[in-house]
Amino acid sequence: MTSRHKDGADYVLTAKGLTKVFGGIRAVDNVDLSVRRNTIHALIGPNGAGKTTCFNLLSKFLTPSSGTIKYEGQDVTALPPATIARQGMVRSFQISAVFASMSVLENVRLALQRRVHGPSFDFWRSVKCLHALEDEAVSLLEEVGLADFLHARAADLPYGRKRALEIATTLALDPQLLLLDEPLAGMGQEDIGRTSDLIKRVAQTRTVLMVEHNLSVVATLSDQITVLARGAVLAEGDYAAVSQNPAVVEAYIGEPHDTYD
Incomplete structure (x- = not known):
């Protein structure tokens, strides 16, 4: 079963009201996210934005405090990672x-x-x-x-x-949705180019959701970008749109231009 929105788009993964609270800290705050089938979707943000926590929620390595996650139209909020991996949503790790x-x-x-x-x-x-x-x-x-x-x-x-x-x-594991956790972290320029090309090839027949720090890679690879700040969605769109968004520019004042943490 697929998840088609009122805009007619086909989304393989959606999150609604996704929230994670640690003590009194809302690390992820009411995040809505939709990953369109057969695209590369990047999740980025400045230091402390909640990217890693959000990614861990979406990949089921953390349980949300509230909100829902749907994969292929099925509510998977309460399912363990191994179960959804067998259904085609598979995560690779930074290490x-x-x-x-x-x-x-x-x-x-x-x-x-x-x-x-x-x-x-x-x-x-x-x-x-x-x-x-x-x-x-x-x-x-x-x-x-x-x-x-x-x-x-x-x-x-x-x-x-x-x-x-x-x-x-x-x-x-034959994933339909591949979750990549900083796939280019620690790589030299040659490896970055080779791995970027690999991700492009992989995405020709699959959907990719990735957390990535390298801005040039995000600009080159991504069809859609979600920008987080203070645990909430700050902006969404393609690179041209989010890079010109005044709120995004303000959030990144003082951040390096070639990487995100």
């Missing part, structure tokens, strides 16, 4: 989450087996099943530019390549 001692190929095969068979102990011992998934694993690694690193240990990959491997293991 690369791969098995360092395993090869690149083994990491992706294991992720594929988890998708097919679920989190059982067979996940660890079915070598025959792992080899049966090898063609799909190789195809995924080709998609993210790691075809030349199949048998390299994950621990030995350069940082940017590790992030590409993490995206490959995330794609192995």
Whole structure:
């Protein structure tokens, strides 16, 4: 079931009145958010804006104090991350989450087996099943530019390549909505360009919601941007619109021009 609004648009993820209170602090304050299908949607804001908390709420790693979250038209507010991951909403993390001692190929095969068979102990011992998934694993690694690193240990990959491997293991779960937590954090310019191109390719057949600090990347990649300030939505629109919004300009006075925290 899809979520079509009165404007006729098809939204894969929506939040209404999303609020998170820690003690007396409203880290996220009555946020409404709609992520259109087959777009790249960026969530940005200055220091302390509530981006990370909002992202953790949307990806179900935090429970909201109030408000609702719908994925594909279904209320998922109370569902755990593993359940919605099986339904196609999958998050990758700022810190690369791969098995360092395993090869690149083994990491992706294991992720594929988890998708097919679920989190059982067979996940660890079915070598025959792992080899049966090898063609799909190789195809995924080709998609993210790691075809030349199949048998390299994950621990030995350069940082940017590790992030590409993490995206490959995330794609192995067959997400329709991919949630990226600062996918370019800590990267050099070459890796930023390569990973930006990868995100563009991934988004050709999927929806992407990302928190990202690099303004030039946000400007280049994003179809839609939501700007948070003090836990609330300050502005929404494409880059041209939000970058000229007086409230956004005021919120970023004194902030670096090339990054957001």
